[in-house]
Amino acid sequence: MFPLARSILIVCLAAAWSTGAEAGIANKGVPSDRPRIALVIGNSAYKTAPLPNSSNDARLISSTLKSLGFDVAEHIDITRRQMKRAVAAFEDRLQKAGKKAVGVFYYAGHGVQVRGKNYLLPVNADVKKEYEVDDEALDASNVLEAMEFAGNELNFVILDACRNNPFPRSFRSATKGLARMDAPSGTLISYSTAPGDVAADGTEENSPYTKALASAMVKPGLAVEQMFKKVRVAVRFATKDEQTPWESSSLTGDFYFVPGSAGTIVPPTASLLPTDTSNTSEEIAYWQSIQASKDPNDFDSYLDRYGSEGAFTVLARNRAKLLRAHKVDGTSPTQQGTTRIKSQQQLAAEALIRGRKMIEELAESANLVMDNDKIPFGRRIEKFRGLLGEVVDFKPMARFVLQDHYDRASPKEWEDFYATYKELFLSGYDFTSGERWSGEYVVEKIRAYGKDTLVTVRLTQNNEDPLHVAFRVRIRPDSFFGYKIIDVLVSDLSLLVTQRADFKPALNSGGIRHLIATLERKFGKAVKPVEIP
Structure with missing residues (x-):
């Protein structure tokens, strides 16, 4: 006995x-009746205020999405021109995959909001005046527009970009964190923290948000809203309630990164x-x-x-x-x-x-x-x-x-x-x-x-x-x-x-x-x- x-x-x-250590199930070739297309960008090597974990975060999400059957384009430490080209190529890939395709855009790096608009900063951003941000960074709404123009039914935009503004003296009207964006039809937007708040880069290899996200993605039988709820709980716990991930969704049906039974x-x-x-x-x-x-x-x-x-x-x-x-x-x-x-x-x-x-x-x-x-x-x-x-x-x-x-x-x-x-x-x-x-x-x-x-x-x-x-x-x-x-x-x-x-x-x-x-x-x-x- x-x-x-x-x-x-x-x-x-x-x-x-x-x-402790995180581990996940490698779900090679997860069955899906929808083509799965993803664009993953991680910017770490900023001359001003580098982010050691962002490239690690992007690689973790990239490998996780690949294990879940996504065709992933991964870009690390890229310029504004490269970011715009990557988004354009992402739109083309989604369009070719057809209306039933599932699109995922993930970004880790610096992001700022100016006059209610969100911008994702390339590693070569050099912003001395607030009005220069349009020429130096990628407008996050461009990603939503690319997905909309592609014409596919289901998209996810995941932004682990709510760090402190690396150019605070250059921005008169800038507010910390990112601004709320309304999700277009068939889209869910996930932020690593609530609008207007600042997320942690993390002291380990990955940010608290991305670490929780990669773990939750591979759990079988979780509808995507349930999955992000588990991410929110895990991040609040890891940060002692200092960081609360947030979503804006216009989804009307269920999607499972890993189909299964719950x-x-x-x-x-x-x-x-x-x-x-x-x-x-x-x-x-x-x-x-x-x-x-x-x-x-x-x-x-x-x-x-x-x-x-x-x-x-x-x-x-x-x-x-x-x-x-x-x-x-x-x-x-x-x-x-x-x-x-x-x-x-x-x-x-x-x-x-x-x-x-x-x-x-x-x-x-x-x-x-x-x-x-x-x-x-x-x-x-x-x-x-x-x-x-x-x-x-x-x-x-x-x-x-x-x-x-x-x-x-x-x-x-x-x-x-x-x-x-x-x-x-x-x-x-x-x-x-x-x-x-x-x-x-x-x-x-x-x-x-x-x-x-x-x-x-x-x-x-x-x-x-x-x-x-x-x-x-x-x-x-x-x-x-x-x-x-x-x-x-x-x-x-x-x-x-x-x-x-x-x-x-x-x-x-x-x-x-x-x-x-x-x-x-x-x-x-x-x-x-x-x-x-």
């Missing part, structure tokens, strides 16, 4: 460190299933694309693909069975009992039942994964990490242990610490000792814990005294169970309270950077074997 409770307990008590929006097809069943990152992404589905066939497709070796096999099997049962009696898990207003007592009772079910199904899932000798041990570790990453809500936990240092942290410090803290759980597991452990568990008590639910598990091994571990779970409507774990209590001692006390000296001594360095010196760097979104 390999109970989840024991697994999470060891994860919590152990400590290791590694940095709920019952698009039925899954065999050609879109992950091609490598040994790739745990792909398995996690596929699971995320179906976990909110109300169609049992979606979970059957997962079971057909992964069988008894899936990280989420137990969850898929149980959910498919539940959905079919409700289909027979004419109800659904989400509709049942909604015809009348429920009392607080009824809601509390349901929370207790769901909390217990969550822990029991997770324990069964962990047993199935870690006891499967047919799977190499390294892959079992990856699958187990994937399971944990789906049920633990790390964000409030990381905020709590930082105390008031969270409020003083820069977006970059928060991003780095969050990655560190998440990996402290996901990479800190003592798998070799866990593999040898053969105890049993019993869910012995479940009760309300403030607005949360506390599920207590008794762990026993041989003749040793039992260990009592309680999982504090909180309502998270968008998650598979509707709940996620936010704390673990061992003998009534909170993990978070303990960590908060343990981290306090390092935080008071040198802040968040010092805490990260302290963890790294003490525990070393753990290598993250699989992406946990």
